Amino acid sequence: MSINLTTPEAQIRENRLSSITGYKGSIKDLATQAGGCSLKSGERGFTQTTACSLGCAQGQLVLIKDAAVVGHSAIGCGSDTIQSNINNRRGQFSRELEYTNINYINTNMTEEATVFGGAAKLREGIREAYRRFNPKVIFVTTSCVSGIIGENVSGILDGLAEEIPVPLVPVHCEGFRSKLWASGFDAAFHAILTYIVKPAEKKNPNLINIINFSGIGRKEVVRLLGRLGLVPQFLVQFTTVDQLSKISEAAATLSFCGTLGSYLASGLEEHFGVPYIKSLQPHGIAGIDSWLRELGKVLGREEEVEKLIAEETAAIAPELEELREKLKGKRVVIGMGPSFAQNYTRVLQELALEVAWTASWHFDQRHDYGGVPASVLELAKNEKDIPACVSELQVHEINNLLRQLKPDLFVCRHPGMAIWSAKLGIPTIFINDEYQSFGYQGLINFGNRVADSLANPTFVQYLASKIKLPYTNWWLEQDAFKFLGEAPQKKEKLTKAVV
Amino acid sequence: MAKAAKTIKVIEQVRYSCALAALHSVLAIDRAVPILHAGPGCGQRLSTALSTTNGYQGTGYAGGHAMPCTNSTEAEVIFGGEKKLKELITHSLEVMDADLYVVLTGCTADIVGDDSTEVARGFQKQGKPVVCAQTGGFSGNNFVGHELILGAIIDQYLQPSEEIEPGLVNVFSIVPYYDAFWTGNLEEIRKLLEAIGLKANIIFGPGGGVDALNKVPKAQFNLLLSPWIGLTNVKQLEEKFKTPYLHYPVLPIGPTETSKFLRAVGKYAGLPSEQVEASIAELEKPYDYYIERSADYLLQARVGLPSRFITISDSFYALGISKFLVNDLGLLPGTQFIIDNIPAKYQADLEEEFKDLSPTISAPVVFTNDSGTIREKLRETKFRGKPLILGSAWDQMIAKELNGYQLSVSFPVADRFILNSTYIGYNGALRLAEDIFSVLVSSNY
Numbered sequence: 001m002s003i004n005l006t007t008p009e010a011q012i013r014e015n016r017l018s019s020i021t022g023y024k025g026s027i028k029d030l031a032t033q034a035g036g037c038s039l040k041s042g043e044r045g046f047t048q049t050t051a052c053s054l055g056c057a058q059g060q061l062v063l064i065k066d067a068a069v070v071g072h073s074a075i076g077c078g079s080d081t082i083q084s085n086i087n088n089r090r091g092q093f094s095r096e097l098e099y100t101n102i103n104y105i106n107t108n109m110t111e112e113a114t115v116f117g118g119a120a121k122l123r124e125g126i127r128e129a130y131r132r133f134n135p136k137v138i139f140v141t142t143s144c145v146s147g148i149i150g151e152n153v154s155g156i157l158d159g160l161a162e163e164i165p166v167p168l169v170p171v172h173c174e175g176f177r178s179k180l181w182a183s184g185f186d187a188a189f190h191a192i193l194t195y196i197v198k199p200a201e202k203k204n205p206n207l208i209n210i211i212n213f214s215g216i217g218r219k220e221v222v223r224l225l226g227r228l229g230l231v232p233q234f235l236v237q238f239t240t241v242d243q244l245s246k247i248s249e250a251a252a253t254l255s256f257c258g259t260l261g262s263y264l265a266s267g268l269e270e271h272f273g274v275p276y277i278k279s280l281q282p283h284g285i286a287g288i289d290s291w292l293r294e295l296g297k298v299l300g301r302e303e304e305v306e307k308l309i310a311e312e313t314a315a316i317a318p319e320l321e322e323l324r325e326k327l328k329g330k331r332v333v334i335g336m337g338p339s340f341a342q343n344y345t346r347v348l349q350e351l352a353l354e355v356a357w358t359a360s361w362h363f364d365q366r367h368d369y370g371g372v373p374a375s376v377l378e379l380a381k382n383e384k385d386i387p388a389c390v391s392e393l394q395v396h397e398i399n400n401l402l403r404q405l406k407p408d409l410f411v412c413r414h415p416g417m418a419i420w421s422a423k424l425g426i427p428t429i430f431i432n433d434e435y436q437s438f439g440y441q442g443l444i445n446f447g448n449r450v451a452d453s454l455a456n457p458t459f460v461q462y463l464a465s466k467i468k469l470p471y472t473n474w475w476l477e478q479d480a481f482k483f484l485g486e487a488p489q490k491k492e493k494l495t496k497a498v499v
Numbered sequence: 500m501a502k503a504a505k506t507i508k509v510i511e512q513v514r515y516s517c518a519l520a521a522l523h524s525v526l527a528i529d530r531a532v533p534i535l536h537a538g539p540g541c542g543q544r545l546s547t548a549l550s551t552t553n554g555y556q557g558t559g560y561a562g563g564h565a566m567p568c569t570n571s572t573e574a575e576v577i578f579g580g581e582k583k584l585k586e587l588i589t590h591s592l593e594v595m596d597a598d599l600y601v602v603l604t605g606c607t608a609d610i611v612g613d614d615s616t617e618v619a620r621g622f623q624k625q626g627k628p629v630v631c632a633q634t635g636g637f638s639g640n641n642f643v644g645h646e647l648i649l650g651a652i653i654d655q656y657l658q659p660s661e662e663i664e665p666g667l668v669n670v671f672s673i674v675p676y677y678d679a680f681w682t683g684n685l686e687e688i689r690k691l692l693e694a695i696g697l698k699a700n701i702i703f704g705p706g707g708g709v710d711a712l713n714k715v716p717k718a719q720f721n722l723l724l725s726p727w728i729g730l731t732n733v734k735q736l737e738e739k740f741k742t743p744y745l746h747y748p749v750l751p752i753g754p755t756e757t758s759k760f761l762r763a764v765g766k767y768a769g770l771p772s773e774q775v776e777a778s779i780a781e782l783e784k785p786y787d788y789y790i791e792r793s794a795d796y797l798l799q800a801r802v803g804l805p806s807r808f809i810t811i812s813d814s815f816y817a818l819g820i821s822k823f824l825v826n827d828l829g830l831l832p833g834t835q836f837i838i839d840n841i842p843a844k845y846q847a848d849l850e851e852e853f854k855d856l857s858p859t860i861s862a863p864v865v866f867t868n869d870s871g872t873i874r875e876k877l878r879e880t881k882f883r884g885k886p887l888i889l890g891s892a893w894d895q896m897i898a899k900e901l902n903g904y905q906l907s908v909s910f911p912v913a914d915r916f917i918l919n920s921t922y923i924g925y926n927g928a929l930r931l932a933e934d935i936f937s938v939l940v941s942s943n944y
Contacts, residue, residue, distance in 0.1 A: 046590035049568035052540025074606055074636035075510060076517025076541065079548035082911040085893070086552060101896050106510045108868075110637050114610055125509040132511065132871050144538050145606045145637055148576055175538040176572045176607055395564045396594060415547065416563040468596075470532065470561035475594040483590065 052175030056184030073143030217435025425464030517636030521644030527675030529708030537605025554679030554917030609635030683921030750819030806884030812909030
C-alpha cells in the first residue's frame with residue numbers, strides 16, 4: 001500500500017486497509033486471515049448507532065492551536081465541538097496555556113442549501129473564520145449533506161484563494177462514505193500532509209514525532225526519551241501550524257495508537273523520509289520495550305535503549321509482582337478500537353489477568369505501510385488463542401456476550417460504552433486517557449486502577465439490581481452474534497476458533 | 500427595540516443542535532425507544548452533545564449507543580434506505596423492550612427521499628406502536644425537531660377519548676435534555692399545579708411515559724408553558740381532540756411570576772380564587788423565609804453585585820430569568836441575547852415581554868444564534884462594574900474578557916453536573932439565587 005498525496009482525499013479504510021466491522025472468531029484466526037487480507041466483513045440485520053468519520057477528523061483539527069475549522073454541514077454535525085472544547089480546556093490546563101474556545105464555525109446548512117447549494121454560506125463561514133480568528137489555516141470539513149448534494153467544496157475554496165491569504169484546506173470526511181469512523185483520522189491527516197507539511201530543510205536527529213490524542217500524560221515520554229537524548233513533539237493536538245509544517249524534520253515517528261497513527265506516520269515515511277517505527281504500541285512492558293527497541297534500531301542507539309529498558313524494568317519489578325499476585329486469574333473482557341484492544345489484551349495479561357474475550361470496534365487487516373498490525377501478530381504468537389470479535393460498537397452484542405462470559409471486569413474505550421457493562425453489575429474501567437498504561441510506570445498505575453475497580457463494586461451492583469435492561473427477554477436468550485451474518489467462506493474456520 | 504443582528508447566517512459555537520437531536524424527546528418518554536434512520540455518526544454526536552456535555556445527564560434506558568440505527572452509508576444513499584429501515588424496525592421490535600418506537604430520520608434519508616413515514620405506517624397497520632417523524636438535520640433545529648416528534652405522536656399514535664377528566668392538565672413546556680434541568684423543572688411544574696388543585700399530566704420524565712401519553716386526549720385543557728415552542732402541538736391537539744389550550748409564555752421563576760402564573764392557570768381552569776390564593780400564600784412562605792434570612796448578604800454583596808445581567812440563552816430562560824432578577828431580586832438587565840432561532844412571527848410578542856419586564860424596566864433584545872455576533876455586541880458595551888453572564892459553558896471566555904461573573908444555565912451546560920435541580924417556581928428561584936450568589940462568593944470581587 002502507499003499513501004497517495006496527489007488525490008484530493010484519502011481512500012476510505014474499507015478499500016485501503018481492507019478494514020472490517022463485523023467478525024466473530026479468534027485472535028489467531030484474525031492474524032492469519034489478515035495476512036492474506038482475506039477477511040470479509042460480516043453484516044448485521046440489526047444495528048445500533050455507531051460513529052462517523054466527521055467526528056474523528058474534526059476532533060483532531062479543531063485542537064490545532066492557530067487553525068480554524070469551518071464545518072460545512074447542518075448544525076447537528078457541529079454538536080460534538082462542545083466536547084472538543086472541553087478537550088481543548090483540559091489540554092490547555094495540562095500545558096499551562098491560556099484558556100480559549102476552539103475556533104469553529106458551522107455553516108448551518110438548511111433546507112435551502114439542499115436545494116440551491118450552500119456555496120454562499122460556506123464563503124461566509126470562511127470569511128468570518130478568517131476575520132474572527134485570524135488563523136494560519138482554515139480547514140473545511142464536509143458532511144453527508146454537502147456530499148450528497150454534490151457541493152464542489154474544493155472549487156469554492158479555490159475561488160476564495162486570492163481573497164483569503166491563508167491555506168483553505170478541504171477535508172473530505174462525509175459520514176456516509178465509510179463505516180469506519182477512523183477513516184476520519186485519515187481524512188484529517190491527508191489534509192495536513194497535502195497542505196501543511198513541507199519537505200525538511202534540515203533534519204533534526206534528536207526530534208521524535210509522537211502521534212497521540214490529548215497527550216495529558218506526555219511528561220513520562222519526555223522523561224524516557226530524554227534519557228536517550230531525544231526530544232519528543234506531540235502530534236497533532238495543541239501544535240501550531242508552523243510546527244506541523246516542520247514535522248518532516250524529525251528523525252522518526254512513534255505512535256500511541258496504530259489505528260490513529262497509520263496514515264500520518266506512513267505518509268511522513270513515504271513522502272518526507274521520516275521513518276515510522278513499526279512496533280507495538282507503548283502500553284505495558286512488552287509495548288514500551290518494542291517501541292524503544294525499534295526506535296533504537298532505526299537511530300542506531302540499541303545499547304542505550306537496552307540499558308534504559310533494563311533499569312526501568314527493574315525499577316517496577318517488585319510492585320509489578322505484587323500486583324500480579326493480587327490480580328492473578330481475574331477474568332477480563334476488553335472492548336476498544338483495534339489497536340488499543342490488542343495492546344490492552346497484552347497489558348492485562350502482563351498484569352496476570354485472564355483475557356476471556358477481546359472485542360474490537362473495527363479491525364484493519366493491514367496498516368498503511370503494508371503489514372498486518374504488529375499488535376495482533378504479537379498476540380497470535382501466544383500458545384493460547386483468545387476468542388475475539390469485531391463489534392462496531394454494537395452494545396446488544398456486547399450485552400449478551402458479557403452475560404454469557406460473566407467476567408470480573410470489563411475494560412473499554414470509546415465514550416458511551418462503559419454504562420452497558422456497568423448495568424450488568426460488572427466492574428468497568430473506561431480508558432479515556434491514552435497514557436493510562438503507558439510504559440513501565442503506567443503499567444503499575446493501571447494495575448492499581450484495576451485492583452481499585454475490583455475492590456469496591458457496590459455501585460455497579462446497586463445499578464444492576466435496580467435497572468431494567470432495554471432488551472426483550474427474547475433477545476437476552478439469543479446468541480450474542482445472532483444478527484451477524486458471517487462471510488460464508490469463513491464459516492468452518494470460525495466455528496473451530498470459537499471457544 | 501430589538502435589533503436584528505447583522506444578518507450572519509453561519510454559527511460560531513453550537514448553542515442548539517439539529518432536528519434529529521430531538522431524539523432526546525423520545526428518550527425522555529419512559530419506555531419509548533428511538534429508531535434512527537440516519538448516518539452512522541448522528542446518534543453518537545447528538546447524544547454526546549445533549550446527554551453528556553449538557554449537565555452530564557446520561558443516556559438513560561436506551562440512549563447513546565443502544566439506539567437502533569440504520570447507520571446509512573453509500574448503499575442507502577445510492578439505492579435508497581427504505582428496505583434497510585424496514586428490516587431495522589422489524590428487528591428493533593424483537594430486540595428492544597419498549598412501549599413506543601419512534602422512527603426518526605436524518606439528513607441522508609430525507610435528502611435521498613426515503614418515504615420513512617410510509618415504512619412506519621406499514622407497522623402501524625399491523626398494530627405495532629411505531630410512529631415516524633422526519634427530522635433530517637437540515638430541516639431545522641432541535642426545537643423544531645421536538646415539535647415534529649410530538650406532532651407525529653399526536654397524529655399517528657394518540658386515540659380520541661370518550662371522557663374528559665376535569666382538572667387534568669397536559670403540560671407542554673421546556674425541551675427535554677436540551678434544558679439540562681428538565682426533569683427537576685417538570686417535577687416542579689407538577690408540584691405547583693397540584694398545589695392549586697389540578698392534576699398535571701406530564702409525558703416526559705419519570706412518572707410519565709405511555710400512560711401519560713394515553714391520557715393526553717382526556718385532559719380538561721393543555722397548558723403550554725413556553726414562549727413559542729410547542730404552540731403547533733397544542734393547536735394540533737385542539738384540532739384533533741377539541742382540547743382548549745392556555746398559552747403562558749413566561750417560565751415562572753420567583754414569587755412574582757409564579758404567583759401570577761398560578762392565578763392565570765387557576766382562572767383558566769375555573770378554580771375558586773380563594774383556593775388558589777390560599778395555595779399561593781403557603782407556597783410563598785418558604786421563599787420569603789430564605790430571602791429574609793439571606794437579605795443581609797444580598798445587600799452586603801452589593802459592592803460586588805453584578806452591574807447588569809446578560810442572558811445568552813434560549814427564550815425560556817432569557818425571559819423567565821430576566822423577570823425574576825428584575826422583579827424579585829432588584830437587579831438591572833443589560834442586553835438579552837436569544838439564541839433559539841425563534842421564528843420571525845413570534846419575535847414581536849417576545850420583544851413586548853422584554854419591554855415590560857416590570858412597570859419601569861425594559862431590556863433590549865438581540866435575536867442571534869452566532870456567538871461572534873454576541874461577542875462583538877458585548878465588546879461594544881460599556882459596563883460599569885461586573886456584568887453577570889447567564890449563558891452556556893462557551894461564555895466563560897467572554898465573561899473573563901469582560902471581567903464578569905458567569906453561570907451556565909443554557910445549552911451547553913458543559914461545566915456543571917445536573918441531577919434534579921430546578922429553576923422553576925419558588926423553589927427554583929431559591930436554587931437560581933444559590934447558584935448565582937455562589938459564583939459571587941467564590942470569586943474575588
